[in-house]
Amino acid sequence: MLQIAQIREHKEAFATALKKRNIDAMPLLEKAISIDENRRSLQTQLDETLAQSNQLSKQIGGLFKSGKTEEANQLKEQTADLKTKSKSLGDELNQAVEELQQLLYNIPNIPQESVPAGNSDEDNEVVSQHGDIPQLHTDAQPHWELVKKYDIIDFELGNKITGAGFPVYKNKGARLQRALINYFLDKNTAAGYQEMQVPHLVNEASGYGTGQLPDKEGQMYHVGNDDLYLIPTAEVPITNIYRGDLLEEKDLPIAMTGYTPCFRREAGSYGSDVRGLNRLHQFDKVEILRIEHPDNSDGALDAMVVHVKEILEELELPYRILRLCGGDLGFTSSLTYDFEVYSTAQEKWLEVSSVSNFKTFQANRLKLRYRNADKGTELAHTLNGSALALPRILAGILENYQTEDGINIPKVLIPYCGFDKID
Structure with missing residues (x-):
C-alpha cells in the first residue's frame, strides 16, 4: 500500500x-x-x-x-x-x-524505473537464456501422456476425489515430488534461509497484509463459516509472521523459506495452457522470503535471482529469465523477474518462479517497521520468490529427461529419490 x-x-x-x-x-x-x-x-x-x-x-x-x-x-x-x-x-x-x-x-505498487512498459506477457523483456534444449526421440510425449504411461500421476483419480486441477501423485511420481521439496528446502537452508512450517489457512488481516486482498479475492478459496482463506502461496503466512512488529536494525536481514501446498481457484482459465500440470488448483511450492533494510533490498533481489539460477542449473533444465513489463507486473510488486523452463515436448516456456521486490508496499500494509538509530522507525522492505514451484518443474523434468525406455532423473535428485529412472 x-x-x-x-x-x-x-x-x-x-x-x-x-x-x-x-x-x-x-x-x-x-x-x-x-x-x-x-x-x-x-x-x-x-x-x-x-x-x-x-x-x-x-x-x-x-x-x-x-x-x-x-x-x-x-x-x-x-x-x-x-x-x-x-x-x-x-x-x-x-x-x-x-x-x-x-x-x-486498490492502488497498485509503483514500478521501478527498470520495469519495461508493455501490455501483457508478450512484452516482457528476456534478460538471459541458459542451457541447451535437448533433442528428444521421435516418439516423445508431453507429460500428461507420460504420467499415464508410467502410472505416476492420476488426473482422473484427482477429479473423482475433488475435481479438475487436483491430481493424485503415485508411486515414483509421489517420491519424485517429495524429493524435489526436500532438495529445494536443503538448498534454501544451506543459503541461510530459516525453514518455517506455517498454517495453510489465513485470516482476512493476513490476506490484506500481503496484498492478496482485495486484489485477488475471487481467486482465493474462502471458508465462509470461519472467514478464513486457503493460502495461494507460503508468502502470505510467512510474511505475516512479522505483521505489526517493530524490529531492530541489527535483526535485518531476515531470510525464511517454507514448503506449503498452494490453493488457487484460477477462475476463467481454460485451453491448452491448463492441461496436465501446467495449471492446477492445488500444487506444491517452496518459497523464499526476505525482510530487508531499504538500502539493501535491490542487492537482495539480485542475490535471490542468482540462488534460483543455481537450482535450475543443478537440475540441468534449459531456462530463461524475464523482467516483467508493467502490464504483467503483479499488483504488489515494484520489480519482478520470472524464470521459465523450456518444455521440449510442448515446445513452449513454462513459468516456474517469480522473484519480486515489494519495497515498502507490503510493509506499509503489515505495519512492519524497524528501528533506525538515526531516523527513528521506518518501514522495512519485503521480497519473495519461488524456489521453486513444483508442477511445471516436474513437467519440465518428465518431458526433457524422457528417453525411449524411460525417464531419467536429474543427477542432483537421485540421492533424494533413491532411484535414477522411471520405467
Whole structure:
C-alpha cells in the first residue's frame, strides 16, 4: 500500500510511473489526497472540540467548588453540545479514514524505473537464456501422456476425489515430488534461509497484509463459516509472521523459506495452457522470503535471482529469465523477474518462479517497521520468490529427461529419490 504522504509529495511521478501498468492513476491519487485533506480537517476540528470540552469541564469543576451552580449548569449544556459535535466529527473522521484506506488498498505498487512498459506477457523483456534444449526421440510425449504411461500421476483419480486441477501423485511420481521439496528446502537452508512450517489457512488481516486482498479475492478459496482463506502461496503466512512488529536494525536481514501446498481457484482459465500440470488448483511450492533494510533490498533481489539460477542449473533444465513489463507486473510488486523452463515436448516456456521486490508496499500494509538509530522507525522492505514451484518443474523434468525406455532423473535428485529412472 502506498503511503499518503508520499502520494502528496510525488503525485506527478507516481502517476507517470503507474502508466507502465496501463493505468491512468491521477484521478485515484487526487481522490486520495482530497480524502486525506478532509480527514486532516476533521481531525483538527475534533481535536479543537475535545480541547474546548476539556477546558469547559475544568471550569465547571471550579464553579461547582465555588458554589456557582447556575453558571456551572449553563456550561454543562455547552459541554453536552460539544460532546454531540465530537461524536459526529468522530464518526465522520472514522468514515474518512476507512474510505482512504479502501482507496489505497486498490492502488497498485509503483514500478521501478527498470520495469519495461508493455501490455501483457508478450512484452516482457528476456534478460538471459541458459542451457541447451535437448533433442528428444521421435516418439516423445508431453507429460500428461507420460504420467499415464508410467502410472505416476492420476488426473482422473484427482477429479473423482475433488475435481479438475487436483491430481493424485503415485508411486515414483509421489517420491519424485517429495524429493524435489526436500532438495529445494536443503538448498534454501544451506543459503541461510530459516525453514518455517506455517498454517495453510489465513485470516482476512493476513490476506490484506500481503496484498492478496482485495486484489485477488475471487481467486482465493474462502471458508465462509470461519472467514478464513486457503493460502495461494507460503508468502502470505510467512510474511505475516512479522505483521505489526517493530524490529531492530541489527535483526535485518531476515531470510525464511517454507514448503506449503498452494490453493488457487484460477477462475476463467481454460485451453491448452491448463492441461496436465501446467495449471492446477492445488500444487506444491517452496518459497523464499526476505525482510530487508531499504538500502539493501535491490542487492537482495539480485542475490535471490542468482540462488534460483543455481537450482535450475543443478537440475540441468534449459531456462530463461524475464523482467516483467508493467502490464504483467503483479499488483504488489515494484520489480519482478520470472524464470521459465523450456518444455521440449510442448515446445513452449513454462513459468516456474517469480522473484519480486515489494519495497515498502507490503510493509506499509503489515505495519512492519524497524528501528533506525538515526531516523527513528521506518518501514522495512519485503521480497519473495519461488524456489521453486513444483508442477511445471516436474513437467519440465518428465518431458526433457524422457528417453525411449524411460525417464531419467536429474543427477542432483537421485540421492533424494533413491532411484535414477522411471520405467
